[in-house]
Every structure is written in C-alpha cells, then in structure tokens.
Amino acid sequence: MVKLKSNDDKEFEVEEAAVIQSEMIKNMIEDGCATSVIPLPNIDSKTLIKVIEYLNKHINMGKAAETGEEDDLKEFDEQFVNMGWEELFDVIMAANYLNIHELMELCCQSAADRLKNKSVRAVREMLKITNDLTEEEEQEIINDAPWAFEGPEIDDTVN
Amino acid sequence: MDCEASIPSNSMQDSNLLAEMVAEILSRLPVKSILKFRCVLKSWLALISSPEFIKMHLRISGKKEDTQHILICNNPYFGDKSICKECPVRSLLYDSVAEVFDVNYPTGKAGDNRVIVGSCNGLVFLYHYSEYRVLWNPTTRMYKNLPHFRYRRWGKFPIYGFGYGYGNDELHDYSPVYGFGYDELHDDYKILNTLDSYRKMSLGKNNISFDLANEKWEKMEKPSYGVGETDGEVGEVIFLPHDALSILNPTSDIRAYGSNIQWFGKARLKTTELITKILSRLPVKSLLEFTSVSKAWLALISSPEFINIHLSLSANNKEDTNHMLTVNYRGAYKRNFKEFPVRSLFFDSVTEAFDLDCPIEYDRKYIRILGSCNGLIFLANSEGYSFLWNPTTRKYKTLPYFTSRWKKYIVSYGFGYDELHDDYKVVGVSDNYIMSPNDISDDTEVKIYSLKSDSWTNVDYCDEIFLIKKNVGYCWVTLRDPGLFVDGKVDWANEKWEKVDKPSYGVGETELHVGKLGSDLCVFTDYKGSHLCVWVMSELIQRDLDCPIEYDRKYIRILGSCNGLIFLANSEGYSFLWNPTTRKYKTLPYFTSRWKTYLVKYGFGYDELHDDYKVVGVSYKFIMRPNDISDDTEVKIYSLKSDSWTNVDYCDEAFLIKKNVGYGGEVLHHDGVFVNGKVH
Incomplete structure (x- = not known):
C-alpha cells in the first residue's frame, strides 16, 4: 500500500499495483522515495478521489482483455468522464502531473469530443472565455477557410 | 537521492x-x-x-483509424473524366459497403491530366505534366504551387517533355518518376524526381530532389543499390510515412529505404490483392465509376472472381444491401419502378423511395417482376418477352422469345441461380390455353433458359421437381442491391449437389405449381381436387402436407407464407390461413368489393409494429380487355387480431407497404410490390 496526501492534508491509501500506473509515482517508488506518505501539492482531495477511483478500476489492464471485461471497462470510462468542465480540467491537470497516460488520453479525448461540432460562441461560453479578437480579425480567419464554418454546428453549451 | x-x-x-x-x-x-x-x-x-x-x-x-483516408484517382491517360474520391479506411474495414466521398482537385481544369504522385502525413503531391506541381492538403483544402523543375540545368540532356509512364514517342523520351515524402532527418517534405532517360541515349538516371525549405531542385546522390537495378520495373517512387523513401515495384514488392538513403527493408505486398480487398467493399456505383481508373482496374472489376467476392461480401449484410423494389401498375401506360432500402423500413420513420429508371424499352406497360436473385431481376411482359435486369448497374438483357408447341399458351416463370453450373436460369412452364377452367390440361411443356448459353432448352417434364430444386435455386426472390452483373457473367460456384427424390404421387395426374414458402421454394400440387400437397424445397426436407381445408379445394392457391403460416385463396374469393404444423386453419371473412365482378390480388405478411398477421387485398374492376385496365382500385386489409377487413386509403400506398404488410413475404402482387422473400 502507498499513502497519498492531497493538498488539503487528507491521506489516501492505494494499492501499489494501482498507483504505479502513474509514471511519476512509479519512478518515486523505484527510486525508493515512497517509503512514507507521498504529498501531492497540486491535487485537492476531491480530484484525488476521482483519480484513485480510475486507478483502482484500471489495475491489470491486460487482464481485462483476457477475461472479456473490456466492455465493462469501456462503460466505466464513459461514466467516469461524465463530469463538469472544471472537474474534468482538474482531473486532466492531475493526470498530467501524475503522468498517467491512459487517464490523460481519456479525459482529453472526452474534452475534445465535447468541443467537436460546437459553434465558436458555444465554445467561448462553455470554457468561460472572453473574446479578445476584433470583428475584422475574426472575419479574416473565416475568409481563410470558409468551409470550416459551413455545415451544421451545435450552439448548445450543454455537455 | x-x-x-x-x-x-x-x-x-x-x-x-x-x-x-x-x-x-x-x-x-x-x-x-x-x-x-x-x-x-x-x-x-x-x-x-x-x-x-x-x-x-x-x-x-x-494514430487514429478514423483519420486515415484513401484517395482514389484515375489514370489521366485512361478515360476522359477526372475522378477523385476519398474513402475512410475505417469504413472500408468495418462497413459492408464503404462510404465514398467526392473530392475536388484544388487547381486546374476538369479534364486535366493530373497525376497524384504520393501522399504523406495528409499532404498530397499532385502534378500536371506541363502546367503545375501542387502540394495539396485535401483536409484543409489548401494548396501550394511549387516552382518548375528547371531541367535546363542538366542542359546536356535534351529533354522534350515530361510524361508519366514509359511511352517512347517524342513527348515521352523521359519518364520522370516523382516521389513525395517527409524527411524526418531534416524535418522537411521532399519531392523526388527520377529522370529515366530514353534507353537509346543511355544517359543513365538522375535523381533530383526538391527541398521545400529552400524551394530548390537539387541533384541527389543515387542510393547505393542504384535505380538501374530495378530497370523498367519501377512503377512509382513514393515516400512512405515514417521517414522512408520507397520504390514501389508494381510486380510484387515495396522496396523501402530510410532517410539516410539506404535499404532498410523489403516488404512483400501483393498490390492487386490489396486493391481487391478494398474495392470489394465499395458500393456498385463507385465500382462502375472506377472502371475508368485504369485498364487494370477495369479488368479486375469485370472479372468473375471479383464479382463473386463482391457479391458474397455484400450479401452478408442484408440490412444495408437489401432493397425493395416496387412497381406501380396503376397507370396503363406507365410503370413507375421505385426502390427503397429495407433498412429504411426498419429504422426510419419515413421511408424514402427512389425512382428507378427501367431501361427496358418496349411494351413497358404490361411488364411484371417475376423474380429476383443476387440482385438480378427477372421480368416478363404480356407479349411473351422476358428480360433480365440489374437495377444497380442499369444493364439489362432481352431473353430469346419463348415458343411453345401450342398456338395459345400461358407461360409461368421461375428465376434463380444454378449453383452447380454457375449459371442463372429461368424455368418457363407453358400450358395449353383453354378457356374454361375446368378443362385444365395435364399437358405441360417445360423449358429452361440458361444465361450462359443464352437459349431455351426443352426439359423432360418428369424432371421438373428436380429442375426446380437444383436449377432455380433457393434464392428465388431475394433482391440484393449490390449484385453485380457484368457482361452476363457471374461466377458463384459452390459445388453442392444433393439428389432429391421425386414426389411419390404420379406426375401426370397433377398440376404442379411453383410457390414460395417463407424463403424457400416449394412445389405444391393440386391432386385432382382431392389432395393438396405442398413440397418444401428447404434443406431437402420433403413434406407432404394434407390440406384440411374442405371446400373447393381444386382451385386453391398458395399466395404467401410467413412465420410458418400459409395464406391460401380459392377461385371463389374465399381465403384461408393455414398452419401446416398444427394442422389448423381459419377461414377469413369474405372479401367484398363495391364492384359486381372484380379481381382480387392478395399479399400476406407479418406486421411487426402491431404484432399481427395481415393480408392485403387489392381489388379492381374486372374488365375483359386487358387494355382497359382500370385505375380504380380498392384496397382492404385483413387483420388476424380483429378478424376483419378494413378499407384503406388507396393513396397511402407507401404506408401500406410499410406499416400494414410488414417486412416480409412477397406482398401485394398485382399492386406491384415485390418484397424480399426473407421474413425477419
């Protein structure tokens, strides 16, 4: 068992088999630096719980393929990314920090899927971005590849 | 630490x-x-x-499969049309019929002789022998014109022009072979040009490379193996992704070498095999277009082997490729053929029907669909001419005229595929035409038409059953969209042969009818009005069914079947549902029409939506002269649940087909609906 500490000083016990999916922690363990509690100053406990949930489910990925639990895992992944933007960003940050490749891939793809086919306005709204382009600049971009602005797009900001 | x-x-x-x-x-x-x-x-x-x-x-x-696309373009020296299509690799791998999209060339005129030299990382290098060299990104639709290759720099070689290929006329003294790829070492895209000099001059070969970073053509050191070793064999020089430059040898292998210009591998790839794999998943429309890509493709697509592969592949996915063909017989002078995908009936709320242009010219007005198999449709008109038509390829063939030994005769046809002889066959059974129905003649003449020999042959009458079984086949009324019928040759040999015992009763005493039981062909006999025997041609099971229906058995006919239920009607307007397994039957309420004399045509099927078996009856006024076919028709639907006939708005034909007749069975004969014989 490995102990992880979030930035709000809560400790979590995780199986070593699960936690070594994080390249960062794996390296620490290999270097013999994980004897006591591993402090994670970038991750709050809410996000850490999410990450640990993922890690526990994804222990022995190879085994799942053999036992035909792939669909189950797929379903879990789908459920897992079903969260708000802020939460998703937190998990992406944590995955990047902990260097968990699969989780990073999953969350980034989910984020990309949410943005796909959305209108520019919807993207700004979803990500709470204030437009800093002038109308002329914007028109120039549109003229550059007008086909990209054609066809159906979703103006809905709901995930 | x-x-x-x-x-x-x-x-x-x-x-x-x-x-x-x-x-x-x-x-x-x-x-x-x-x-x-x-x-x-x-x-x-x-x-x-x-x-x-x-x-x-x-x-x-x-890394993603769904971003890989294949670009298919024609050889500019073959065919006058520019063809450029793209097809997602994912669709090729997983869809039974792949999606194909049109792509517009970024520059040049419609009929330009462009050559796609190669592609790498989504970039395509395109060149016109004299006008332009373009680096093109089909995804962003952006392109960049590249400067002319100034061959004058190699002044001592007289170069008259550029060609693609190995022609030896004045214009093609040199055969430059372009290659295009990504040079990882220098992080640059490069174009390679191999000048293959005309042999008489024995000037050797030069490799000239275009460097995108400094936009210059430069002479490149020859790789150590020397291009000359592949003399005359090199079809195309291409760069492969992952920093490899390769020379594609069309005979068999891809030779590749890395950015440091050394051999690093030799991979065998049978290109035709690969192309066959890809093409066999394309829809027929694209295939027909692609016959103009090159002579080799034309030969491939027209070959019986390819048709065979394509047919078996497309037949596997019934949902996508099964189409329903409907014919509107309402107008006396016009036949409107419409088709719609069976898939649409199942999943779409509104089924879109497409007009189908029947190419058969003469006497269209009495033409009838009599059967279909592997995408081929067999039709006959009222004057004794019959046709084979492939709606997908829009080709048709007129069969030789069916002649009989009688002056007046009636012909009934069956159409199917003969697996043993790999031939499509039509069985024609002609009866002496006698006016009074009680005088049905025992004498029957049977002829078989073979597509291979393109002629009708007389057949021994006794062998009829055997004939029907083996030569007409099982897939009597299966209409599959991408059945390919090219030049009358279709190869689908599957050596299966099993002997069938003749029916036990005497042949001479019976009138045999060919019918359909579910998806199987059956023969049923009306044994002098005393027995009705049904003979199912499925998996060689022979079943003599004793029909329990009592009255007026002798003119009873099987008109359809579905889920083991058989729908029959007799000449006096009574109709029945019969379950041969339970031996129970039910007499349907009498079909009444607003006319005094009328004809009724029935269709029987299962309505999945309402979980009900339904019969559609179409009645129209009986007029002796066939030219006076009335447009007026009355349509009624019988529901087994409510056990009654209901009038249906006639205009709602499509609705009828969709909602009330259900998904299977050969339905609505005369009103022109011809449905895939498979139920569920």
Whole structure:
C-alpha cells in the first residue's frame, strides 16, 4: 500500500499495483522515495478521489482483455468522464502531473469530443472565455477557410 | 537521492501549464473544428497556427483509424473524366459497403491530366505534366504551387517533355518518376524526381530532389543499390510515412529505404490483392465509376472472381444491401419502378423511395417482376418477352422469345441461380390455353433458359421437381442491391449437389405449381381436387402436407407464407390461413368489393409494429380487355387480431407497404410490390 496526501492534508491509501500506473509515482517508488506518505501539492482531495477511483478500476489492464471485461471497462470510462468542465480540467491537470497516460488520453479525448461540432460562441461560453479578437480579425480567419464554418454546428453549451 | 526534489513543486500550476492542457485537448479535435476555433481567442489562434501544434495534431490524429483516408484517382491517360474520391479506411474495414466521398482537385481544369504522385502525413503531391506541381492538403483544402523543375540545368540532356509512364514517342523520351515524402532527418517534405532517360541515349538516371525549405531542385546522390537495378520495373517512387523513401515495384514488392538513403527493408505486398480487398467493399456505383481508373482496374472489376467476392461480401449484410423494389401498375401506360432500402423500413420513420429508371424499352406497360436473385431481376411482359435486369448497374438483357408447341399458351416463370453450373436460369412452364377452367390440361411443356448459353432448352417434364430444386435455386426472390452483373457473367460456384427424390404421387395426374414458402421454394400440387400437397424445397426436407381445408379445394392457391403460416385463396374469393404444423386453419371473412365482378390480388405478411398477421387485398374492376385496365382500385386489409377487413386509403400506398404488410413475404402482387422473400 502507498499513502497519498492531497493538498488539503487528507491521506489516501492505494494499492501499489494501482498507483504505479502513474509514471511519476512509479519512478518515486523505484527510486525508493515512497517509503512514507507521498504529498501531492497540486491535487485537492476531491480530484484525488476521482483519480484513485480510475486507478483502482484500471489495475491489470491486460487482464481485462483476457477475461472479456473490456466492455465493462469501456462503460466505466464513459461514466467516469461524465463530469463538469472544471472537474474534468482538474482531473486532466492531475493526470498530467501524475503522468498517467491512459487517464490523460481519456479525459482529453472526452474534452475534445465535447468541443467537436460546437459553434465558436458555444465554445467561448462553455470554457468561460472572453473574446479578445476584433470583428475584422475574426472575419479574416473565416475568409481563410470558409468551409470550416459551413455545415451544421451545435450552439448548445450543454455537455 | 534527494527525494524531496523528485516531487514536482507547486509552481507548475501556471498559465503555461494551462495552455499545454488546452493544446492537448485541441489536438484531439478534427481539422474542421480546429480551423473554426481559431476564432475563439487570440491565444488559441496563435497556438493553432504554430508548427508545434500542427505536429502534435499530426502525431495524435495519425494514430487514429478514423483519420486515415484513401484517395482514389484515375489514370489521366485512361478515360476522359477526372475522378477523385476519398474513402475512410475505417469504413472500408468495418462497413459492408464503404462510404465514398467526392473530392475536388484544388487547381486546374476538369479534364486535366493530373497525376497524384504520393501522399504523406495528409499532404498530397499532385502534378500536371506541363502546367503545375501542387502540394495539396485535401483536409484543409489548401494548396501550394511549387516552382518548375528547371531541367535546363542538366542542359546536356535534351529533354522534350515530361510524361508519366514509359511511352517512347517524342513527348515521352523521359519518364520522370516523382516521389513525395517527409524527411524526418531534416524535418522537411521532399519531392523526388527520377529522370529515366530514353534507353537509346543511355544517359543513365538522375535523381533530383526538391527541398521545400529552400524551394530548390537539387541533384541527389543515387542510393547505393542504384535505380538501374530495378530497370523498367519501377512503377512509382513514393515516400512512405515514417521517414522512408520507397520504390514501389508494381510486380510484387515495396522496396523501402530510410532517410539516410539506404535499404532498410523489403516488404512483400501483393498490390492487386490489396486493391481487391478494398474495392470489394465499395458500393456498385463507385465500382462502375472506377472502371475508368485504369485498364487494370477495369479488368479486375469485370472479372468473375471479383464479382463473386463482391457479391458474397455484400450479401452478408442484408440490412444495408437489401432493397425493395416496387412497381406501380396503376397507370396503363406507365410503370413507375421505385426502390427503397429495407433498412429504411426498419429504422426510419419515413421511408424514402427512389425512382428507378427501367431501361427496358418496349411494351413497358404490361411488364411484371417475376423474380429476383443476387440482385438480378427477372421480368416478363404480356407479349411473351422476358428480360433480365440489374437495377444497380442499369444493364439489362432481352431473353430469346419463348415458343411453345401450342398456338395459345400461358407461360409461368421461375428465376434463380444454378449453383452447380454457375449459371442463372429461368424455368418457363407453358400450358395449353383453354378457356374454361375446368378443362385444365395435364399437358405441360417445360423449358429452361440458361444465361450462359443464352437459349431455351426443352426439359423432360418428369424432371421438373428436380429442375426446380437444383436449377432455380433457393434464392428465388431475394433482391440484393449490390449484385453485380457484368457482361452476363457471374461466377458463384459452390459445388453442392444433393439428389432429391421425386414426389411419390404420379406426375401426370397433377398440376404442379411453383410457390414460395417463407424463403424457400416449394412445389405444391393440386391432386385432382382431392389432395393438396405442398413440397418444401428447404434443406431437402420433403413434406407432404394434407390440406384440411374442405371446400373447393381444386382451385386453391398458395399466395404467401410467413412465420410458418400459409395464406391460401380459392377461385371463389374465399381465403384461408393455414398452419401446416398444427394442422389448423381459419377461414377469413369474405372479401367484398363495391364492384359486381372484380379481381382480387392478395399479399400476406407479418406486421411487426402491431404484432399481427395481415393480408392485403387489392381489388379492381374486372374488365375483359386487358387494355382497359382500370385505375380504380380498392384496397382492404385483413387483420388476424380483429378478424376483419378494413378499407384503406388507396393513396397511402407507401404506408401500406410499410406499416400494414410488414417486412416480409412477397406482398401485394398485382399492386406491384415485390418484397424480399426473407421474413425477419
């Protein structure tokens, strides 16, 4: 068992088999630096719980393929990314920090899927971005590849 | 080991990190969204335009199956039309019929002799022998004109022009072979040009490379193996992704060497095998177009082996390829053929029907669909002419005229595929035409038409059953869309042969009818009005069924079957549902019409929506002269649940077919609906 500490000083016990999916922690363990509690100053406990949930489910990925639990895992992944933007960003940050490749891939793809086919306005709204382009600049971009602005797009900001 | 240092500090949580995450997310979007989202924020515009982001996107999207597309273009010296299509690799792998999209060339005129030299990382190098050399990104629709290759620099070689291929006329003294690819070592895209000199001059070969970074053509050192070794064999020089330059030898293998210009591998690839694999998954329309890609493709697509592969592949996916063909017989002078996908009936709320142009010219007005098999449709008109028609390829063939030994005769046909002889056959059974129905003649003449020999042959009457079984086949009324019928040759040999015992009762005493039981062909006999025997041709099961229906058995006919239920009607207007397994039957309420004399045509099927078996009866006024076919028709539907006939609005024909007749059975004979014989 490995102990992880979030930035709000809560400790979590995780199986070593699960936690070594994080390249960062794996390296620490290999270097013999994980004897006591591993402090994670970038991750709050809410996000850490999410990450640990993922890690526990994804222990022995190879085994799942053999036992035909792939669909189950797929379903879990789908459920897992079903969260708000802020939460998703937190998990992406944590995955990047902990260097968990699969989780990073999953969350980034989910984020990309949410943005796909959305209108520019919807993207700004979803990500709470204030437009800093002038109308002329914007028109120039549109003229550059007008086909990209054609066809159906979703103006809905709901995930 | 300083363990404290191995824990990354908090300071990472800044705007740089955030930008990095945004890049991670955006790089997973399709190109269209990315180009659009340049509008979101200045920093996004800067990010998306940066070479680092482009590379990141390329790296991530390159791994995904759904970003790989195949570009199919024709050989400019073959056919006058420019063809350029793209097809997602994913669709080729997983769809029974792959999607194909039209692609517009970025520059040049419609009929230009362009050659696609190669592609790499989504970039395509395109050249016209005299006008232009273009680097083109079909995804972003952007392109870049490249400067002329100044061959004068190699002044001592007289070069008259450029050609693609190995012609030896004045214009093609040189056969430059272009190659295009990504040079990872120098992080640059490069174009390679091999000048293959005309042999008489024995000038050897030169490799000239175009460097995109400094936009210059430069002479390149020959690779160590020497191009000459593949003399005359080199079809195309291409760069493969992952820093490999390769020379494609059309005879068998791809020879590849790395950016350091050394052999690094030799992979065998039978190109025709690969092309066959790809093409066999394309829809017929594309295939017909692609016959003009090159002579080799024309030969491939027309070959019986290919047709065979294509047919078996497309037949596997019934949902996508099964189409329903309907004919409107309402107008006396016009036949409107319409088709719609069976899939649409199942899944779409509104089924879209497409007009089908029947190419058969003469006497269209009395033409009837009599059967179909592997996408071929057999039709006959009232004057004794019969036709085979492939609606997918729009080709048709008129069969030789069916002649009989009688002056007046009635012919009934069956159409199917003979697996043993790999031939499509039509069975024609002619009866002496006698006016009074009680005088049905025992004498029958049977002829078989073979597509291979294109002639009718008389057949021993006794062998009829055997004939029907083996030569007409099982797939009597299966209409599959992509059945390919080219030049009358269809190869689908599957050596299966099993002997069938003749029926036990005397042949001479019975009138045999060919019918359909579910998807199987059956023969049923009306044994002098005393027995009705049904003979199912499925998996060689022979079943003599004793029909329990009492009255007026002798003119009873099987008109349809579905889920083991058989629908019969007799000549006096009574109809029955019969379950041969339980031996129970039910007499349906009498079908009444508003006319005094009328004809009724029935269709029987299962209505999945209402979980009900339904019979459609179409009645029209009986007029002796066939030219006076009345447009007026009355349509009624019988529901087994309610056990009654209901009038149906006639205009709602499509609705009828969809909702009330159900999904199977050969339904609505005369009203012209011809449905795939498979039930469920």
